[in-house]
Amino acid sequence: MSAAAGDLNVSYRLLLGPGPSAVHPRVLRTMSTALVGYMDPEWFQLMDEEQALLRAVFQTKNSLTLPMSGTGSAGMETVFCNFVEPGDTVVIGCNGYFSDRMCEMAEIYGADVKRIEKPWGEVFTPEEIEAALKKHAPVKILAFVHAETSTGALQPLEGMGETAHRHGALLLVDCVTSLGGMPVRIDEWGIDVAYSATQKCLGCPPGLSPVTVSERASKVLHGRKSKVKNWYLDLTLIEKYWNKDRAYHHTPSTTLHYGFREGLRLVLEEGLEARWARHRATAEYLWGKMESLGLKLFVGEKHRLPSLATICIPDGVDDQDIRKKLLNTYNIDIAGGFGPLKGKIWRVGLMGFSSRRENVTLFSEALRELLPGRG
Numbered sequence: 606m607s608a609a610a611g612d613l614n615v616s617y618r619l620l621l622g623p624g625p626s627a628v629h630p631r632v633l634r635t636m637s638t639a640l641v642g643y644m645d646p647e648w649f650q651l652m653d654e655e656q657a658l659l660r661a662v663f664q665t666k667n668s669l670t671l672p673m674s675g676t677g678s679a680g681m682e683t684v685f686c687n688f689v690e691p692g693d694t695v696v697i698g699c700n701g702y703f704s705d706r707m708c709e710m711a712e713i714y715g716a717d718v719k720r721i722e723k724p725w726g727e728v729f730t731p732e733e734i735e736a737a738l739k740k741h742a743p744v745k746i747l748a749f750v751h752a753e754t755s756t757g758a759l760q761p762l763e764g765m766g767e768t769a770h771r772h773g774a775l776l777l778v779d780c781v782t783s784l785g786g787m788p789v790r791i792d793e794w795g796i797d798v799a800y801s802a803t804q805k806c807l808g809c810p811p812g813l814s815p816v817t818v819s820e821r822a823s824k825v826l827h828g829r830k831s832k833v834k835n836w837y838l839d840l841t842l843i844e845k846y847w848n849k850d851r852a853y854h855h856t857p858s859t860t861l862h863y864g865f866r867e868g869l870r871l872v873l874e875e876g877l878e879a880r881w882a883r884h885r886a887t888a889e890y891l892w893g894k895m896e897s898l899g900l901k902l903f904v905g906e907k908h909r910l911p912s913l914a915t916i917c918i919p920d921g922v923d924d925q926d927i928r929k930k931l932l933n934t935y936n937i938d939i940a941g942g943f944g945p946l947k948g949k950i951w952r953v954g955l956m957g958f959s960s961r962r963e964n965v966t967l968f969s970e971a972l973r974e975l976l977p978g979r980g
């Protein structure tokens with residue numbers, strides 16, 4: 606039987622979905638650099654540099670800050686397997702698909718999960734959070750998704766660390782769709798444990814999941830009564846490769862780390878404030894364009910993500926038909942909704958290198974052509 610395959614020749618797509626986003630050309634170029642071994646002194650230097658850059662992007666001094674092997678879900682699993690012990694109370698703000706995934710993972714590692722619920726697209730107030738911490742005391746972990754990719758809503762985090770700590774809890778946050786595209790201030794906001802992913806606002810390919818752990822959380826990790834129930838993601842083992850011990854744990858993807866180091870350099874070269882402002886300006890341009898087509902945004906402006914817009918699909922418009930035409934005719938990749946929002950919204954990502962004004966112009970013009978009589 607023949608197993609021949611031709612040259613790889615995929616279409617050029619404009620990635621305006623919920624991730625992966627377009628990868629910066631400098632990242633792609635760096636990824637073709639020849640490999641070194643994972644015990645090479647030059648590799649160790651790269652690891653140190655990557656950690657220092659990552660701390661700057663996370664706005665933290667946390668020494669335990671590193672990219673885990675694996676996508677954003679590996680980051681999510683890392684934080685739950687390392688910080689949950691059987692019977693621990695974990696309060697999770699549930700207002701979208703990814704907070705539901707957090708609940709599943711926390712339960713797998715034995716947590717007594719207390720869900721606090723809000724309709725998809727809404728966010729939690731400080732009073733609601735305080736009440737949940739009182740009701741379920743003692744709480745070990747309070748967890749939220751900062752930027753909910755399934756709904757387009759941004760959960761405000763200012764002051765939440767102080768609230769969690771006053772109740773003796775650690776604050777754990779999913780920053781997958783926020784890091785690099787909007788303010789994420791780990792130390793200032795008192796976030797104890799956070800994870801992200803490389804393929805969204807950081808402008809790199811999927812495959813690494815940056816994680817950061819505060820000194821307070823690090824003490825909790827090292828004071829565990831039971832062993833971490835996941836060998837591959839055990840931070841007590843992995844930190845020994847990333848610190849001075851350089852103890853082998855698993856073979857890292859050399860190429861992904863080359864690319865990630867370059868991606869982080871690009872973030873800091875642009876400047877965090879300038880990058881956040883670019884994401885915001887591109888998003889505002891898109892919101893205006895959608896409104897000029899008579900389309901409504903799903904989330905109110907106050908809590909709307911700059912990295913991902915959720916657009917209500919008008920009555921009588923076929924979700925799949927429009928997305929197919931965008932892909933096949935215009936090479937534009939956007940996404941539909943999940944769960945209760947299936948068929949109701951389009952999700953348009955403006956993340957990292959994809960967050961560019963000209964992409965919005967092209968997308969909104971394509972949509973205008975596909976939705977005759979609008980705008």
Ligand SMILES: Cc1ncc(COP(=O)(O)O)c(C=O)c1O
Nearest residue numbers: 676677678703754779781782802
């Ligand atoms: C908020 C959020 N958390 C977690 C994940 C999971 O990340 P991955 O698909 O990279 O495993 C995603 C993916 O889109 C996400 O948007």
